[in-house]
Each structure stands twice: as C-alpha cells, then as structure tokens.
Amino acid sequence: DLDGGQSPLEVVPKISSLVGLLEAYARLTIYHAATNELICDALVVRTEEMAPPLVVKAARACASLSFAHPGVMRMAAICMAEHGEELPEEDLELLGRALEDLGALGNDGRLMLEGPGEHSLQTRGQVPGDRR
Numbered sequence: 001d002l003d004g005g006q007s008p009l010e011v012v013p014k015i016s017s018l019v020g021l022l023e024a025y026a027r028l029t030i031y032h033a034a035t036n037e038l039i040c041d042a043l044v045v046r047t048e049e050m051a052p053p054l055v056v057k058a059a060r061a062c063a064s065l066s067f068a069h070p071g072v073m074r075m076a077a078i079c080m081a082e083h084g085e086e087l088p089e090e091d092l093e094l095l096g097r098a099l100e101d102l103g104a105l106g107n108d109g110r111l112m113l114e115g116p117g118e119h120s121l122q123t124r125g126q127v128p129g130d131r132r
Helices: 016-027 033-045 052-065 070-083 089-099
Strands: none
Touching: 016 033, 016 052, 033 052, 033 070, 052 070, 052 089, 070 089
C-alpha cells in the first residue's frame, strides 16, 4: 500500500508525467503502435488537465513518432484555435508544425478537426502564425 492506501495499479500518474512518458518514448527508435495508442488514449481521457504547453509537447511527440492519434490531433487543433494567442511564438510555431506533420492542416492551411476523408470541421479559420 502507498500512503493513501491505494495499490500501485490504482495510482493515477500526473498528467505531466504521461506527457513526459510520451516524449521519452518518442525519442526511442522503437515504434510500437499499441504503446503509442495506450499513452495517447490516457492523455485524451484527461484532456481537461492538459494545459496548453503540455498539449504542444504531446503533439510534438506524436509528430516525431508520425503517429496521428485522432484525440491528440483534435486536442492540439482546439488548443491552437482557443489558446494560440496565449502561447509563446515558439510554441505556436511548434504546434503548427506538429499539426502539419500529422496531416491536420487542410490544403488551404486551415486547421481541421477531423481527417481529410471525413466531414472536416475547421476551427475559426486560424492558420499557424496567425494571431488574430
């Protein structure tokens, strides 16, 4: 038992620890889709805990893995649309580049919340670097 009487399997990791795990995993040369899916699913379930800087890190990690997890892509697109003006310029550019690498930008440079084969929803017509 840990200090709260919970078994190790019941302890929920900090959201920043999950993002750190995804970033560390992205640095490895081993690609395992099931592991990527598991970590990304855990992040998406806890979307409300994801501060914009953590979303940027998660999106960059997915982009470096070339792993376009729909939930992380959606979270990143929403973050860019809703918090783009608050992000430091460098983070905004990194987020835009990650979304572009993951295929979340349409041909016209607008963010899409769904893949190109689906009914694409655009988020406020914002493009990377556009701070309207």
